[in-house]
Amino acid sequence: MNARRVLAIDAGQSDIKVRMNDGQRREDLAFHGIHTGTPLLPQLAQVVKDTLARTGAELDVVTAGISGLTDRDADADALLSLIRDDGVRATMLAHDSTTSFLGALGDRHGAVVAAGTGVVTLAVGESDTARVDGWGWIMGDAGSGYWIGREALDAVMRAYDGRGPATVLTDAALSRWPDLTQAYMALQADHDRVRVVASLAREVAEAADAGDQVARDIARRAARELAHSARAAVGRVRTDEATFDVCAIGGVFSSRTLHAAFIDELDDGSGLRIVAPRGVGIDGALALADITAAHPLGSAVHRAGAI
Structure with missing residues (x-):
């Protein structure tokens, strides 16, 4: 510096x-x-x-x-x-x-998928850049912490109604809202609702890694969304490179289940190579x-x- x-x-x-x-x-x-x-x-x-x-x-x-x-x-x-x-x-x-x-790649060409509460993907090629998603919790952020938390709440209420399978994620919801029938009203009135919903992503990661099938399904679907964004961004800037680096950063990727599924999704023979972040x-x-x-x-x- x-x-x-x-x-x-x-x-x-x-x-x-x-x-x-x-x-x-x-x-x-x-x-x-x-x-x-x-x-x-x-x-x-x-x-x-x-x-x-x-x-x-x-x-x-x-x-x-x-x-x-x-x-x-x-x-x-x-x-x-x-x-x-x-x-x-x-x-x-x-x-x-x-x-x-x-922070992740410095001056190198490549793509970075940054997934925390929200998510945005940026690819940089020889002369062009492409941003994918990052459109916020209402219109986008597919695969983000908020997206995962929202899917978790949906699964919890489906289990509560008898519309879906039981899941340990219900315990995570009950720890925040002892009366699940009032959870949606509490969230709507909470100015910090995005962070609150996104905080459930940690329990989804733990439950998925521990084998809960509902949580594993959420993690895998999130990985599919994140990989789809990565491919879309790379496709807009890639020229004739045989391989193209992709870096995954952010708290969402702390889930072993999600991270492994993300790598599997990108391993499609297109030359996308997962690399570790520099910072x-x-x-x-x-x-x-x-x-x-x-x-x-x-x-x-x-x-x-x-x-």
Whole structure:
């Protein structure tokens, strides 16, 4: 890393990771996840201010990879105006698919499937990039933690009604809502409903790995969705490469059942090769500071200020 003093933010729906690197020291912090129902940039500005207060650091540039970043919120100038008085001279914003890719594969060609609460796939070829999904819990995020949690709740209520087989996932639901008949009302009233539903993905992973057939079916269907997204993204950027690297990152892949099914889905003779990630999203958020406009991902970075 060069001499610039960087504060990098990896902003997800479940949590926000922060890394401060001023050239002399590096410090990592964590905050509660972004609230999608309230303005984004003031949340990021507060994270910057809280980090500075806790670390006493001085900064040149703030970079951020943001889950579900929209054109409306991708206003680097507006963020800079909120934190300029804190000594920040430049800001760089990108969708978390960009920073996930940089963290996992760096400057290599390939595809990264980043599956946590939500999911997005990004493929980078010789000159083109392709993003697949990442369209949020209402319209997309197939195979994500939320998707898995939603499928789990569906299975639980089917078992409750006698429309589906019994599953140990019922115990996970009961631990949150002792009266299952009232669970849907509680969720609808909960502003944190996306995170709550996504948190069930952990129990699905444990149940699937322990042999629960309902959970295993959910995990395998999630893997099928994630592999489908990977193939779609690669197909849009691949030229004449005999093999093309695919990297799977995020908490969803901590399920042994899901991860194995994902690998099986991609093992179709098309030359897609699973590779281990070099790092994680916060590493990519820090690397964002060195991305130039000439890089294939350069057009995906929103910039303001100068350093």
